[in-house]
Amino acid sequence: MAISISVVLLLSVLAVIFLRNGGLKISHALVCLLLGFYLASTSIAPTIHSGLTATADIVSSLRP
Numbered sequence: 001m002a003i004s005i006s007v008v009l010l011l012s013v014l015a016v017i018f019l020r021n022g023g024l025k026i027s028h029a030l031v032c033l034l035l036g037f038y039l040a041s042t043s044i045a046p047t048i049h050s051g052l053t054a055t056a057d058i059v060s061s062l063r064p
Contacts, residue, residue, distance in 0.1 A: 008042060011035035 015035050018028040039045060 008038045011038060
């Protein structure tokens with residue numbers, strides 16, 4: 001668990017750095033992909049899922 005959290009932290013920092021530089025390359029996309037897989041295996045995954053579901057519900061209920 002401690003190794004997983006460390007990897008998630010490292011990949012999060014790398015993703016932020018890549019986004020701030022403005023250029024997204026294949027290597028950057030792979031880091032973001034790995035970040036997603038590691039986040040999915042942590043205990044925060046259900047919170048992220050419920051937050052995204054709630055946001056999608058709010059957006060789908062809006063009428064233009």
